[in-house]
Amino acid sequence: MPSSVTPSAPARTVPAPLHTRLFPAPGIRDVRMLDRNNPVLRLTPMESAVGSLAISGTIHAVWEDRKYTTGGMPAGPLDRGTLEGTVVDTPGNRPLVGYEDDLALIPLRHAGLLRRALFFPQPKQTMTVGIYNGQSVTIPPKAGERTFYVLSVLRIGEVLELRAEIMPYGMELKAIWEAFGFTITSFPGRNR
Numbered sequence: 001m002p003s004s005v006t007p008s009a010p011a012r013t014v015p016a017p018l019h020t021r022l023f024p025a026p027g028i029r030d031v032r033m034l035d036r037n038n039p040v041l042r043l044t045p046m047e048s049a050v051g052s053l054a055i056s057g058t059i060h061a062v063w064e065d066r067k068y069t070t071g072g073m074p075a076g077p078l079d080r081g082t083l084e085g086t087v088v089d090t091p092g093n094r095p096l097v098g099y100e101d102d103l104a105l106i107p108l109r110h111a112g113l114l115r116r117a118l119f120f121p122q123p124k125q126t127m128t129v130g131i132y133n134g135q136s137v138t139i140p141p142k143a144g145e146r147t148f149y150v151l152s153v154l155r156i157g158e159v160l161e162l163r164a165e166i167m168p169y170g171m172e173l174k175a176i177w178e179a180f181g182f183t184i185t186s187f188p189g190r191n192r
Contacts, residue, residue: 034151139164
């Protein structure tokens, strides 16, 4: 007699979120300074999505969105002649990466649009990165005798990873961002 039980479809396995499959990295609560000893930290999904990532002590930022649209600007009030590339606006009508006076900001509500960003320090100044819950980390002005740090922010799945990258003195900003593979995007009528 045939069985009245029908075979069930094989169970689908849902892969774990990407951020849980990455190499272990400290969080912002685990380190106070990004440097040679602690060059990387990873924010939690919540820390990567709430409020703004605020970076002080920078002179210039360059960014790239998910579609590889790239732009850059110096700190301070935006002057039409200072923007290079294209501003990436978010649904909230804010730039994906921008400045409020000389404080660099990434509005994290829209950080899913971000692929990566690079921040350049003011000469001989410490950079500080803060998040909504008051946690912060600093990046020292010197990496070594003839080197300094730039801050790299990478989007990996649902989380942001912050890295202190070592660069030699004397390189121009454009040469540095080209070394990281940034190519400024221009669209007629969209540059600001």
